[in-house]
Amino acid sequence: MAELKTFKGGIHPPYNKELASGKAIKEAPVPREVVIPLQQHIGAPCEPLVSEGDRVELGQKIGEAQAFVSAPVHSSVAGTVKAITEVANFTGAKVKSVVIEADPSQPEFSKKPGKDLEALTAEEIREIAKEAGLVGMGGAAFPTHVKLSPPADKPVDTVIINACECEPFLTCDHRLMLERTDDLVAGARLLKAAVGASKVIFGVEANKMDAADALRSRASSYPDVEVEILEVKYPEGAEKMLIFALTGRKVPPGKLPSEVGCLVQNVGTALALYEAAAWGKPLYERVLTVTGPGVREPANLMARIGTPIATLIEACGGFVGNPVKLIMGGPMTGWAQPDTSAAVVKGTSGVVVLTSDVVDLGEEGECVRCGKCVDACPMFLSPNFIVQAAKRGQWDKAEMWGALDCFECGCCSYECPAYIPHVDYVRKAKAEIAALKKK
């Protein structure tokens, strides 16, 4: 058997995808109240377009982007604006948010008359992405229209659809590939058209062969769409790793994929672009996976932006066992929650509940230089030395050992026999280095 495409380094955590991978996507209940942050993306926050007491319709734009690197936000329900106030988001940061009380009965989204997708120009597609408030839905939430505007001197020839879903437990992209194959391929081709690339490659991990087969049978009608199978390894779906695995190109440190003629977009984003272009649907809901040993009935849910975790858990039969970690996002990069109040945002790929029998909360010990973090690091950094420098406040050394190149996949901490939270130290180092550079 030929070796599957992959990158060097990385880890093989237990995936536990079977908890939810067989569950068809279903609608999550619309909560009584949604909390829609005016900043759900990397970039500038939006200015609210509504005020307290206003009526809002489903899909109505309620926050306008004030900068290029930003994305507007839309109401995910029909209802009444109850308040515009600062609310803690899933990271714990206070973000100005629009709180909307949902009408007891919610309308169906009415699709706009279809456009001829093949006839759309690159400029039009970017505008659609921008108006629909699209951001990267894999977790980073970078505004899509910005990604679709690569510098003129860096032409993009290859669009890569990140269909790895390499985070353990999560299965929502897998379900989308199975249930929305045609729309997804159409969305991917829109991305291709937006940057004038010559082909689209779907990178699918080998644990989703049914999805790969579905995509392949659809892609066979388009010569410009390829489907590649990748080794099941974390973080296969990391932008730089994925580009390398599929094309052999290496994005240099501190550079963007356009440097090597690539654009990477997540499955959910490609689909959202299709819905925005074909139906005029803004990004006000998304598919996410609610799963883990602490959830009674794991599921893949189509949930409105602004839905609190509590509503999702309830829709999945509630908690079971002794939950000790409630994670917004995947278990490798997601944010642990102190309670169930945080609201779904555009970048929320899942809610994972881990119980005491699977969580290993070891006490941080001294580094014993075993080198497992160095072997695991897909960026070929030295996590141990970054931590050592950070502990001593030697920020220049932390930078020398690669702190700024770290994308926080967490492979180092996963492997560390001394339970060192490298990612935490790296985040500190990044903030300190940035502060020093400002001076």
Add this chain to the structure above:
Amino acid sequence: MALDNLVVTPPPHLKSKEQTAIAMRDVLIALAPISIAALVAFTYNALFNMAVCVGSAMFFEWAVRKMRKKKVTLSDGSAAVTGLLLALLLPAKIHWLNMIIASFVAVVIAKELLGGLGRNLFNPALFGFVFIWIGSGFLASWTGHLGFLPGGFDGVQAATPLAYLKQGLEGPVPSYAALLFANYGGAISEVGCFWVLLGGGYLLYRKVINWVIPTTILATVFILAYILGSDGLYQILAGGVMLGAFFMATDWVTSPINRWGQVVFGLIIGILIVLIRVYGAPSGAVAYSILIGNAFVPLLDKVFKPKRFGEVVAA
């Protein structure tokens, strides 16, 4: 539903089964074959030495951590490993006070004062061993040992295998097979390097160590010995090369962290072992070589810093 137990920590929220304590336990398991062989060969002498070394190493670790008001880390097993390695390096017949001094130097000075847990520069067991070796002059008792020896010796005096080679002593030179399986004098661990290899294999299998350092050392010694007109196979089977290559040069804390650094580290140690053995003293070469290799580790870590993903080499 009670959610009182929710814990908020930074990601990742999954953890491999790797634990320092499990790795140390694996090292102890890997040392079992050679320790048992030593016990069979030297019976209560070996048992006494192991008990004194392990006991004192653990005591000193506990005491020094307490005194410095730091968390006592006995449970990770590293002190026990240091003690056992020290015992294995020493001859059967050695005054108990010597062992306690060696143990003190290993744990308190080499480990705790020269860097502290995880940052000590030198392999503690080797440091303690070399100190007592130079300091106490127990060489007088090096070749004689008590205990119930399997065949060939009168139980009082015997030359080490390397002394045979070095000094061209009269009498039957031990065969390769004997070096692999039997007891021919020296440290209590020199009772057949097959047992060391067995443990080394276990460490490789458990991924506690990787093959780079042991392979480089053994290959370097083997080849360089032949080049210098010595019996390369004999050189890697005799003395402490095997124990050093698998159990001491691979010590996480005191070996380089990157592959190419490990290769150079192995080369340094291998070359020094042969040079010392061929041109210098017939014993102690492995200990000296590894300690000198240890001193190069910070430099090797820096020189062989991995090139970042996508980093372009400056033209």
